[in-house]
Amino acid sequence: MPLNPKDFNLIRQLVNKRSAIVLDNGKEALVESRLSILARKEGIDTIAELLNRLRSCTASRLHDKVVEVMTTNETLFFRDIYPFDVLCSIIIPELLEKRKTENRLHIWSAGCSSGQEPYSIAMLLKEHFAHHTNWSFRINACDISKEMVARAREGRYSQFEINRGLPAPLLVKYFHQKGVDWQLREDIRRMVEYDDINLAAPQWPMMPSMDIIFMRNVLIYFDIETKKQILHKVRRLLRPDGYLFLGTAETTLNLDDSFDRKQYEKAWCYRPLIQPG
Amino acid sequence: MRALVIDDSTAVRTILKRILTDVGFDVVEASQGREALQRLKQSEKVDLALVDWNMPEMNGYEFIVEVRSNHSYDHIRLMMVTTETEIAQVAKALEAGANEYIMKPFTKDMILEKLSLLGMPVRN
Numbered sequence: 001m002p003l004n005p006k007d008f009n010l011i012r013q014l015v016n017k018r019s020a021i022v023l024d025n026g027k028e029a030l031v032e033s034r035l036s037i038l039a040r041k042e043g044i045d046t047i048a049e050l051l052n053r054l055r056s057c058t059a060s061r062l063h064d065k066v067v068e069v070m071t072t073n074e075t076l077f078f079r080d081i082y083p084f085d086v087l088c089s090i091i092i093p094e095l096l097e098k099r100k101t102e103n104r105l106h107i108w109s110a111g112c113s114s115g116q117e118p119y120s121i122a123m124l125l126k127e128h129f130a131h132h133t134n135w136s137f138r139i140n141a142c143d144i145s146k147e148m149v150a151r152a153r154e155g156r157y158s159q160f161e162i163n164r165g166l167p168a169p170l171l172v173k174y175f176h177q178k179g180v181d182w183q184l185r186e187d188i189r190r191m192v193e194y195d196d197i198n199l200a201a202p203q204w205p206m207m208p209s210m211d212i213i214f215m216r217n218v219l220i221y222f223d224i225e226t227k228k229q230i231l232h233k234v235r236r237l238l239r240p241d242g243y244l245f246l247g248t249a250e251t252t253l254n255l256d257d258s259f260d261r262k263q264y265e266k267a268w269c270y271r272p273l274i275q276p277g
Numbered sequence: 278m279r280a281l282v283i284d285d286s287t288a289v290r291t292i293l294k295r296i297l298t299d300v301g302f303d304v305v306e307a308s309q310g311r312e313a314l315q316r317l318k319q320s321e322k323v324d325l326a327l328v329d330w331n332m333p334e335m336n337g338y339e340f341i342v343e344v345r346s347n348h349s350y351d352h353i354r355l356m357m358v359t360t361e362t363e364i365a366q367v368a369k370a371l372e373a374g375a376n377e378y379i380m381k382p383f384t385k386d387m388i389l390e391k392l393s394l395l396g397m398p399v400r401n
Binding site for chain 1: 375
């Protein structure tokens, strides 16, 4: 049974206030299903009881957990494969040439959930660019959920998760079995530095300028004003000749006119427009 | 595009056939490796084979070894779909010439994501 409007509004307001994420009408069944999973995990008998506890105070660990469970989104290794293909065939080779006096590349995976995206990039770098031994490849990754960041750091995945999008040769090469799960090798895990960051917060922590930013399937959860603020900060963080990848259903159009949308083979990405003067 | 689905379970073959048919494949079936080799000889060009491991008479691993020993089948993309979940088994299948590997249970999305990794065009 989907939640009634009053209960749905309670969750909607809590999530929006803490994360700026918008839960549209029609998401009642999804919210109910996630609350049900959380209630089970927390040893709470019913969703009604969970909602009562939320109403009994304005802030608690349970409030944090609700926000986390509502902001956890699907992810998989090498999602939508094409951005990874062009990263490998065009973008990284070009940046290696352009940055050859710096010998450093910074890549940011924003909204990384349980880490499949940044680890896909790490495995790609290891597979194709490991011979650039004097280079520093640094991958930063963030998610709003502390629980997801902790999971991502561990780099441990279920059989279901490693079945999704991960090429079997990379499974054999970079993972080892840990009970019924699979864990990434430590050298791959060490290539990614994780932080919990609320992208809708007025300020982001200090980060180096980025050559490439992956922020895919993140903006869709925010209202227009928050999308604009996030893209403005992305633009400041991204180097003038850098690359931004958004999800296939996302765009900067009508949100931020400082990006140019360009197609590279089968992938679309966004480049900062050169400002006149 | 034509796919060969090889599994001794009729139920699994039916599910895989439905998934592949939905995205534009013609599907032929076999219930074990020896029968699958016969199908390859009889059928027009097969582009993809989804292969279970444990089957009577000729298992999926033996089928892959046989297929890879015949260069006229070099174009066939081979994906194991099996309950074998040990890393050593995955490595063994890849060394024998499998291109991909899925551990059962599987979902439609998993199959389509792996087809995408193999560069196989799927119709939405």
